Amino acid sequence: MPLPEPAELNLLAARARAHAGLFTLPLRDRNWRGHAGEYAGSGVGSSLDFQDHRSYVPGDDPRHINWQAYARSGHYSLKLYREEVRPVVEILFDVSESMFAEKEKARRAVELFYFAVASAGQAGATTSVMLLKGPRWKNVETTAVLSHAWTGIASELPPTDASAAPNPGAPPLRPRSLRVLVSDLLFPASPEPILRALARDSGRAIILAPYSAGEASPDWSGNCEFADTESGMLHQRRVDPGLLRRYTEAYRDHFSRWKAASLRNRTPLARIPSAPRFEDAIKLEAIPGGVLLFA
Numbered sequence: 001m002p003l004p005e006p007a008e009l010n011l012l013a014a015r016a017r018a019h020a021g022l023f024t025l026p027l028r029d030r031n032w033r034g035h036a037g038e039y040a041g042s043g044v045g046s047s048l049d050f051q052d053h054r055s056y057v058p059g060d061d062p063r064h065i066n067w068q069a070y071a072r073s074g075h076y077s078l079k080l081y082r083e084e085v086r087p088v089v090e091i092l093f094d095v096s097e098s099m100f101a102e103k104e105k106a107r108r109a110v111e112l113f114y115f116a117v118a119s120a121g122q123a124g125a126t127t128s129v130m131l132l133k134g135p136r137w138k139n140v141e142t143t144a145v146l147s148h149a150w151t152g153i154a155s156e157l158p159p160t161d162a163s164a165a166p167n168p169g170a171p172p173l174r175p176r177s178l179r180v181l182v183s184d185l186l187f188p189a190s191p192e193p194i195l196r197a198l199a200r201d202s203g204r205a206i207i208l209a210p211y212s213a214g215e216a217s218p219d220w221s222g223n224c225e226f227a228d229t230e231s232g233m234l235h236q237r238r239v240d241p242g243l244l245r246r247y248t249e250a251y252r253d254h255f256s257r258w259k260a261a262s263l264r265n266r267t268p269l270a271r272i273p274s275a276p277r278f279e280d281a282i283k284l285e286a287i288p289g290g291v292l293l294f295a
Contacts, residue, residue, distance in 0.1 A: 002100050002103070002106065003100060003106065003110070003151045003155070004103075004106060004107060004110055006148060008107070009110065009148045009151070010148075012107060012110050012111045012114055013114045013118075013146070013148075015111060015114075015278065016111055016114035016115040016117070016118045017114075017118045019111075019115050019118070019278055019279070019282075020115060020118035020119040020121075020122050021122070021295055022279065022294070022295055023115075023119070023282055023286075023287070023292045023293065023294060023295055024119050024122070024292065024294070024295045025089065025116065025119045025120060025123065025125075025178060025180065025206070025292065025293075026178070026206065026268075026290060026291070026293050027087045027123050027125065027178065028293070055075070055076070055077055055078075056076035056077055056078050060078055061078075064078045065077070065078060066078065086124055086125060086126055087123065087124075087125045087177075087178060088125060088126045088127075088128075088174050088177040088178065089116075089120035089123075089125040089126070089127050089128070089177065089178045089180065090127075090128045090129075090171075090173055090174065090177045090178070090179050090180070091113070091116045091117060091120065091127065091128070091129045091130070091180045091182070092130050092132055092166070092168055092171070092179060092180065092181045092182070092198075093129070093131050093132065093182045093183075094132050094133070094166045094181070094182060094183035094184070095131045095132065095133050095154040095157065096132075096133055096134065096160065096164075096166065096183075096184075096186075096187075097159075098162075098184055098186045099183070099184055099210070101215075102212045102215075102274070104212055104274040104275065105184075105210055105211065105212040105214075105215075105274045107274065108210040108212075108273075108274035108278075108281070109182065109184070109210045111278055112182050112208045112210055112272060113145075113182050114145070115278075116180045116182065116208070117129065117142065117145050120180075121142075125178075127142055128174070128177075129141075129142060129144075129145055129150070130171045131150065131153060131154050131157065132166035132167065132168065132170075132171075132183075133154070133157040133158075133160055133166065134160030134161065134164030134165070134166065134167070135160070135164065135167045135170065136157055136158065136160070136167075136170075137166075137167065137170050137171050138153055138154075139171070140153055163187055163188050163189075164187065165187040165188075165189035165194060166181075166183055166187075166194075167194075167197070168181060168194060168198050169193070169194075169197035169200070173200065173201065173203060174201070174203075175201040175202055175203065176201070176202045176203060176204075177203050177204075178203070178204050178205070178206070179198050179199075179203050179204070179205040179206075180205070180206055180208065181198060181205060181206070181207045181208070182207075182208045182209075182210070183207065183209060184209055184210055184211060185207070185209050185254075185255070185258055186215075190261075191257060191258050191261035191262070192261055192265070195261055195262065195265040195267050196265065198267060199265060199266075199267065204267075205267045206267065206268045206269075206270075206291045206292075207262065207267060207268070207269040207270070207291075208270060208272055208286065208291065209258075209269065209271045209272060210272050210273075210274055211271055211272070211273060211274065212273075212274045212275075213273070213274075213275055215251070216251065216273075217248065218244070218247070218248075220239040220244055220247075221239055221244075222238065223236060223237075223238050223239075224236070224237055224238070224239050225237075255271065268289050268290055268291040269289070269291065270282075270284075270285040270286035270289050270291040270292070271285055272284075272285070272286065
């Protein structure tokens with residue numbers, strides 16, 4: 001697995017922290033339930049964000065009685081305030097070999113991963129990180145992400161079949177969390193089971209899909225040597241214009257199916273090219289599609 005070197009990982013992590021000051025995960029546009037924090041919850045709390053009134057019933061906190069209203073009406077009523085809670089973010093990073101098949105794409109994949117962790121951290125979210133590789137997964141402490149020790153954990157995951165899809169249904173995801181899947185989606189499995197697994201237990205998901213120009217618009221011609229990204233096995237193939245056309249059509253149709261399925265399942269999906277600067281790449285699909293937001 002040709003992961004970036006430690007010096008480059010440090011640089012990508014620093015860039016991700018800077019990007020997290022410009023862009024953010026979509027945490028502001030939903031109600032949360034959980035530990036005390038800075039985001040609007042779906043319950044009643046003691047923040048300064050006034051919500052509504054209701055009649056007082058025995059057992060209510062008398063500190064919330066609206067004494068001015070009592071002076072006018074003679075009836076006890078409560079001031080209700082929006083609960084402030086800490087959101088829960090679960091980051092699922094696909095570490096299949098195809099994610100690191102090209103140096104440029106590997107950098108973008110890692111940059112997206114670090115950005116998701118940094119953005120969740122800046123939001124004060126309770127954050128979990130999981131590495132996925134085919135049917136297998138491994139929980140990773142955020143300290144291992146910050147120290148780049150996750151790379152060793154990823155390298156130790158056993159090889160999988162090239163067609164094996166990551167299985168977000170395997171890890172124990174928390175109810176109502178925001179799930180961030182970073183994956184190139186280069187597997188033939190139907191999108192529907194994966195999207196349903198991401199949304200289980202009232203969760204919400206977004207997908208960040210890095211890709212390279214070499215896979216989207218290859219310039220293969222003549223006798224070419226191809227490598228299976230998972231097994232490393234090499235094979236020769238002659239590429240003529242007809243074969244190249246069929247490949248590009250299949251590639252385009254594959255992601256058309258993912259886009260359509262993500263709309264049906266209300267799971268925002270953004271494909272992120274590896275060549276442009278991170279800021280420019282994010283603005284192509286992620287910001288217009290609401291997958292990420294301006295900070």
